[in-house]
Amino acid sequence: MTKNAVEISSLVVVRGSLEVLHGLDLTIGGGVTGLLGPSGCGKTTLMRCLAGVQRIHSGEVRVFGEEAGSPALRDRLGYDTQAAEKNWLRTDIDGRIYLARLSAGKIAIIGADGSLRREVPVSGKQPTNLTFGGADGKTVFVTQKEGRFIEAFRVDRPGREPCLHLPGMC
16 A cells, blocks of 8 residues: 555656646655646646546656556545636645535545545535535535535534634635
8 A cells, every 4th residue: 555645757748749747756645735836837737647637648647556547546536627616625723624526425524644534425416615614613515516505514623714714804
């Protein structure tokens, strides 16, 4: 069993006549990792490689020890395109990640160490947006693409929503 969440070696991605990623070598352990950089530097291309939806010119991309895009990853990896109307990932004050499993009808709760803690089934099959709210910040509200409704469930710790912690922001 691999200890790394992501292992990339000699990754080259070509889009049209432009080489976008140039022999990238990268290892990411457990936990939470962010990608920062200017527009056009390859962040989205890299995420598409991890999800297995980007054509790779050469190199190798492995996620949780599996080849990116392999059927074994379908229940372990969520990916959605960039869209301003989607907020499918939130964290609580302990660093746990709440991830809408698009087309699975579940919200995955992932520990700060990267392990799946539990999955919360929701009524609709296409949860799109998550937010923490309620008087104590321990209610997770979930919007559904199909049916256009909102449902909610309770958790034991409040979220890190700016509206909960910075009065006057919202």
